[in-house]
Structures are given as structure tokens and as C-alpha cells.
């Protein structure tokens with residue numbers, strides 16, 4: 001089976017500025033794929049090409065085996081998308097917007113009605129479904145954008161910073177939605193600046209900068225590459241200096257920083273098996289620990305490192 | 313894996329048309345256009361009655377009183393329904409939602425054009441409806457020329473709308489597009505026509521000049537150019553002026569309007585299809 005999304009040598013130049021530079025990327029079917037990169041890296045530009053909002057200067061893109069850069073009308077049937085921060089027709093209501101786009105996507109009326117009410121409920125706009133969008137807040141518009149992307153039950157979702165503008169509960173709800181979509185076997189390709197979020201819900205990531213691919217891999221293999229572990233430890237009361245010194249002398253410890261009186265950050269060289277031993281030893285020191293968290297494979301740290309290297 | 317299910321392109325086009333009309337309704341543009349058509353036709357009907365003027369002896373003169381105002385209504389229709397049809401999707405960022413749908417730009421384009429034509433036709437029909445009723449009320453008849461005029465008005469609307477779409481595909485903002493459309497057909501081209509007429513050149517190639525067929529067609533027989541002399545005592549210091557009252561030729565003007573329509577549609581479709589949502 002072909003990959004859900006195939007990007008081949010995609011290049012886009014805006015009057016001489018290379019927004020995308022020979023980008024190659026494959027997103028396997030059924031994966032949740034995070035698309036990372038600093039501001040201006042070319043994430044939105046990629047999504048715009050994939051949704052036929054702009055044309056590439058050169059290169060191709062496919063959904064399964066259909067070339068969207070050639071026949072967007074057919075290729076986009078299986079795609080739901082949010083690009084940038086979209087705006088809606090002010091005088092219409094969510095129900096009308098969904099029925100408009102449902103018809104354009106070839107859904108039958110009963111299907112449109114059923115799916116509209118299901119997805120408006122899912123994104124929490126049930127009480128607002130017959131209100132004019134002109135009065136909606138940014139977060140409400142973002143929820144509606146998500147509902148329209150899901151409306152026709154597409155195989156592929158292309159999402160440009162999908163949780164932007166949502167309140168914390170909204171973000172959690174949306175993450176939950178993504179998880180259940182993943183269970184249904186959908187492919188999600190999402191750009192984001194929220195690395196924690198990406199680490200939590202994505203299987204793989206691609207990192208781009210200045211229109212070029214810097215790395216792409218599964219999160220698992222990316223984060224296991226590093227052999228040093230960051231550990232954050234919280235104590236009930238500030239530890240005496242001699243105990244900190246003791247910890248510092250333990251085998252494999254690279255550094256110990258007292259972030260605040262009751263929090264220690266430990267950098268440890270070794271794998272998870274060794275961390276278990278380390279914890280035992282520290283507990284034996286009679287330190288009053290109530291929280292011990294490894295940030296092993298912190299994507300954020302990796303991101304920073306890669307971006308720094310790419311700048312050079 | 314994905315089924316290559318085809319979506320009916322005709323259904324998509326009509327869907328775009330339907331929701332464009334809904335937007336006109338919700339934004340009260342359609343209502344404004346209809347009210348305007350009613351107000352203009354009632355004014356033409358009532359002002360002569362109020363100031364105590366007799367109706368003209370000939371029904372064609374009565375009808376000309378009315379239909380000589382239809383061109384301005386059509387220009388307003390093109391401004392309301394055509395001028396921002398394309399540009400607003402880009403300016404108001406709604407293209408971010410509309411374009412990622414599995415619909416061709418041509419489908420969106422013609423759906424919008426059809427909607428703007430329907431809305432303008434509604435306006436025209438209201439105006440001709442009142443004119444027709446008034447004519448029937450006073451003269452108990454409605455000559456066939458009335459319907460010819462209606463048909464020609466429809467053609468003029470289609471061609472001005474196509475040109476408004478062209479402006480819409482060239483401009484960056486809705487307001488600029490609307491103002492330019494209105495001024496072009498209400499002021500700039502008519503002044504141009506007038507200037508040429510004054511210089512004794514017949515502006516047969518001008519769309520606004522050609523629109524004269526809408527009321528000339530009511531007159532039987534169809535009029536032709538005529539020269540009138542302004543006597544010396546009305547234009548002192550000269551040897552008298554001759555001014556030619558040019559009348560647009562019927563077939564030529566119909567052909568010309570069709571040509572403008574096709575040109576406007578072809579160029580604006582091309583521009584709209586290639587325009588990037590950046």
C-alpha cells in the first residue's frame with residue numbers, strides 16, 4: 001500500500017525566497033505525524049500545497065496514489081484540513097457551513113445531518129450550532145474548523161497548529177479526539193509548536209528548517225538514541241548540602257542542579273535499567289522524595305539541539 | 313485503498329450557487345437590490361402622476377421612460393453581486409476552508425457566476441414586472457417589444473457581471489473592487505461614450521453605449537442615428553452646431569455584449585484558477 005502522504009522534491013519559492021527546498025517526506029498510513037520547525041520554516045507552505053491553496057514551484061505530492069498537485073479535485077476527497085487560522089462566512093451558522101462543505105464533498109443529506117450533529121457535539125459547539133459565526137471567539141472558530149475537517153470521515157487529516165486558540169480543556173479534548181482517530185486507523189499530519197503535545201500523541205515527527213528536512217523518524221527511535229537521562233526529583237523539604245554532595249558522587253551522575261529549594265534536576269548517563277538502581281540508592285539516602293520523573297528522550301531538548309545545529 | 317468515487321461536478325456547482333444566494337440573503341444584499349428595483353420603478357410611475365403629467369400617447373414612449381433606468385439597476389446588481397464574488401474569498405480568508413474541498417476552481421467560479429446572475433435577474437424581473445403591470449394598467453396591453461427589452465437586459469447583465477468578475481479577480485480588496493465596478497460602468501465609460509459622441513465618433517464598441525439597445529428596442533421601428541442642428545441663436549458665435557444622436561445597432565451590440573461576456577469570463581476564470589491563497 002502506498003504511503004498516505006508522499007511528498008517528492010517539493011520546492012516553493014516566493015519571489016526568490018525559498019520557502020520549501022527540495023522536500024521529501026513519506027507519511028505512512030495510520031500514523032500520527034508531527035510536523036515541527038521554527039517560525040517561517042515552511043510548515044504552512046507545505047500544507048497549503050497539499051490542500052491546493054498554492055502551487056509548488058516544482059515537485060509533487062500524493063495522497064495514496066493520487067497526485068494532489070495534478071488533480072486536487074479527486075485527491076482531496078479523502079482529506080480533511082485546517083490551514084492557518086481559517087475564517088468562516090459570517091452570516092452563516094455552523095450547521096449551514098457543515099452542510100455546505102458536506103455537499104461539496106459528495107455526502108448525502110442524512111449523512112450530513114448525522115455527522116454534523118455528531119461532530120459539533122464532539123468539538124463542544126452543540127449549543128452554538130444555530131448561531132451566526134460572526135460572534136464566535138477564536139477558539140470556537142478553531143473548534144468549528146476541526147468539525148468541518150472531520151465531517152466526511154476522511155482517511156487523512158492535515159492540521160496546521162490544530163489546538164491553537166483552544167483553552168486547556170479544549171486542548172485535552174482535541175488530543176483525545178486524535179487518539180480515537182488513530183485507533184480508527186486514520187492518518188494525521190499536524191504541524192505544531194507544542195512539542196509536549198506532539199510527543200504525547202504523535203508516533204513520528206519530521207523537523208524542518210528553512211524549507212529543508214532536518215530529520216524524520218519515529219519518536220521512539222529518536223528519543224532512545226540519547227544515552228543520557230534527565231531526572232527531576234521533588235522532595236518534601238530542602239535536602240542538606242551534604243546529601244546533595246553524596247548524590248553527586250554516585251556512579252553515572254553527570255550533574256545535579258538545585259532548581260529550587262525542594263527540586264533537584266539530575267543528569268544521568270545510562271539507560272533505564274540503571275535508573276532503577278539509581279533510584280534505589282537515592283531512596284536509601286533517606287531523602288524525602290515524593291516525585292521522581294525522568295524526562296528521558298525529551299523531544300524538546302532534541303528539537304533545540306537540532307535547530308541549533310541547523311543554524312550553524 | 314481510497315475508492316476513486318466521483319463527486320457530481322454539476323451538483324457541486326449548484327451547491328456553490330445555492331450557498332452564494334444564501335449569503336446574499338443573509339447579508340441583506342438581495343433584499344436591498346429588490347427594494348431598490350421597487351423604489352426606482354415606483355418613482356418613475358408616480359412622479360409624473362403627482363406633478364400632474366399626462367401619460368404619453370404612445371405605449372412605447374411610456375415604456376422607454378421606465379427601461380431607460382434599467383442600466384443603472386444592472387450596474388448596481390453587478391456591484392452588489394459580482395464585484396466582490398472572487399476577491400472576498402481571499403481577503404476574508406474563507407478560501408482556507410473552501411479551496412481544500414475536492415472541488416475545482418472552475419466549479420466554484422461558475423457556481424458564483426450563476427448565483428450573481430440569478431440575483432441580478434431577480435432584480436431585473438421585479439423592475440420589469442412593475443413596469444409591465446403599469447403598462448397593462450394604463451394601456452391594457454403589453455407589446456412584444458417589452459419582452460425583447462427584458463431579454464436584452466438579461467444579456468447586458470450577464471456581460472456586465474462577467475466584467476465585474478474580471479475586476480474581482482484582479483483586485484486585492486472587496487471595497488476597491490466594488491467601487492471600481494460601480495464607477496467604471498456608472499461614470500467612467502458613460503463619460504467616455506459622451507466624449508466620443510461629442511467628437512462625432514460613434515462609440516459602437518463600448519459596452520455601456522451598447523446598453524442603449526435595452527430601451528431603443530422598445531421603439532418601433534428600431535431607431536437609427538439622426539443628426540440635429542443647433543441653430544445659431546442657441547449657440548452664439550458659431551455657425552450653428554450639428555450633433556449626431558448615435559443609436560447602438562441591435563445585432564452588432566448583441567454580438568458585442570456576448571463577446572464582452574465571453575472575454576470577461578475567460579480571463580477571470582483563468583486568473584481565479586491560478587490565484588494562490590498566500
Ligand SMILES: Nc1ncnc2c1ncn2[C@@H]1O[C@H](COP(=O)(O)OP(=O)(O)OP(=O)(O)O)[C@@H](O)[C@H]1O
Nearest residue numbers: 014017019037038039040041042043044045046590
Ligand atoms: N505570500 C508570501 N510571500 C512571500 N513569502 C512568503 C509568503 N508566505 C510565506 N512566505 C515565507 O515562506 C516561509 C515559510 O512560511 P510558512 O508560513 O510556511 O512558515 P511556518 O513554518 O508555517 O511558520 P509558523 O510556525 O510561523 O506558522 C517564510 O519565510 C515566509 O516568510
Ligand SMILES: [Mg+2]
Nearest residue numbers: 043044045160
Ligand atoms: Mg504556519
